[in-house]
């Protein structure tokens with residue numbers, strides 16, 4: 293074994309700081325640790341060094357980011373109650389007022405609640421497919437029962453408008469057993485398992501610093517210019533006034549305003565230019581020139597239910613009864629109930645999921661009534677229209693959003709007005725302000741045939757991974773982190789400073805670009821399986837034009853009576869570098885993109 297030692301006889305060390313404990317950061321850490329372990333004592337390895345991976349995550353209780361859950365006994369965050377006074381007085385039913393003033397602290401009383409990512413699929417990423425199979429074997433994920441994931445559609449073929457539930461069978465779909473948040477917890481524990489010391493020491497270590505916000509203003513400082521006197525360290529981190537240490541390499545595994553600001557004062561200008569973010573529910577047809585994230589409301593609510601053996605999987609709230617009736621008339625539905633519904637007949641909504649069915653919530657004992665807990669996700673246009681300060685949403689905004697979303701749900705399920713609203717007993721409203729990328733940065737620095745899937749500035753020793761570089765999904769985030777880890781280790785081994793995916797290449801056509809993520813534009817919540825039913829999505833000339841069309845009452849996408857037939861064309865779910873199927877609309881001479889809505 294060739295061993296590299298410093299003047300004090302100690303082995304060389306590579307320390308890597310990872311900013312963000314979501315799926316991409318955890319996947320990057322897992323791959324760094326496991327790959328390093330497999331070559332640490334390998335005699336054919338040209339270099340031997342010790343690896344220290346340190347992760348910082350803002351999550352108050354645990355890592356996971358946008359793939360996390362609320363768990364029973366979670367202690368609530370301290371939030372100040374305030375009202376913006378901006379919104380019109382609405383007639384808010386007392387049960388909704390009380391539920392919102394209660395801050396949904398008890399919402400996870402009966403079991404885990406998924407408040408962001410809901411469905412896992414491989415999205416044609418072979419490594420993630422293998423990982424899903426492994427997690428299934430280990431009991432980390434469960435398969436959705438056949439027919440339990442459905443689409444809710446308007447049935448426009450009949451005179452009287454009705455709704456139809458169509459099961460999504462075919463593609464394998466999973467969810468985190470005991471909550472989506474158990475996936476990052478499993479990944480964290482895997483990373484921690486490398487911390488064997490003494491005789492057990494295998495050359496790697498992992499530290500996770502939870503509830504730490506690396507400051508956007510002064511949290512990241514490049515110290516590479518003085519690296520000779522700094523032990524080779526390139527980066528120094530801070531949280532407020534507290535130093536978080538010096539590191540040889542830096543990984544940015546989060547996105548949004550924070551990542552943009554964190555890198556803005558460093559010399560890694562080209563790298564930083566990719567982190568500049570804007571917020572919109574759409575991107576122009578050419579993908580735009582900036583990372584664009586949408587905003588999504590997540591409404592977790594508990595409703596009263598009667599104890600029964602019938603209904604949807606034994607549940608009997610108005611929602612469960614409606615789903616049970618709809619599924620009994622559709623072929624291929626699950627007898628165990630409808631777990632998750634992609635909503636395509638209401639423009640404000642995107643998805644409804646039953647936490648009670650997925651996570652086998654305990655039922656209240658000695659009580660006539662029972663409780664069902666659902667997660668309802670809004671459309672990105674709704675998220676933009678009612679955007680507020682996500683850390684502290686004013687009470688009146690929460691009330692307004694809640695009523696509007698629940699009214700839309702009643703309409704989408706053809707339920708009597710007030711039937712859901714009146715049975716609500718608890719609510720937790722949350723805005724994911726930087727929710728899902730609408731475009732992905734796509735470069736081919738390593739191979740012409742495959743997209744890189746991560747970004748790396750070789751001179752600065754800083755890389756980025758996440759769903760905005762490969763595919764807007766858990767699968768995309770996971771694979772992006774894995775690819776960056778492998779590049780970091782290869783570069784270290786070969787003493788290479790190869791940059792990947794930076795936009796400063798000459799000639800320009802070799803540089804990467806942002807391409808529209810058709811799956812995310814279609815579903816609103818990332819790449820999730822959809823049926824082949826598609827409608828034509830017309831790219832606006834500019835975002836502004838699209839928005840002003842909508843505010844003038846322009847047509848809603850997938851809304852009731854939008855006049856489009858179903859089953860018009862098929863579209864792949866895969867956004868990783870494949871070209872869109874544009875065609876010319878002969879009447880307007882506009883280019884239309886066919887996407888699954």
Ligand SMILES: Cc1cc2nc3c(=O)[nH]c(=O)nc-3n(C[C@H](O)[C@H](O)[C@H](O)COP(=O)(O)OP(=O)(O)OC[C@H]3O[C@@H](n4cnc5c(N)ncnc54)[C@H](O)[C@@H]3O)c2cc1C
Pocket residue numbers: 311312313314315316317348349350351355356357358359407408409410411412413504505506507508545546547550551554588590669724726727728757758759760763764765766767769817818819820
């Ligand atoms: C409402 C919603 C529904 C979705 N549904 C699905 C779905 O059904 N299926 C699917 O595949 N995908 C879904 N997605 C997308 C999926 O959740 C994401 O693509 C994926 O989880 C992104 O992982 P990530 O690691 O790239 O980023 P993140 O999960 O955002 O992780 C970044 C982490 O960095 C932390 N952080 C941020 N700033 C700092 C800082 N300064 N210092 C330290 N830490 C910091 C954050 O707290 C976070 O924990 C959904 C997303 C949303 C919002």
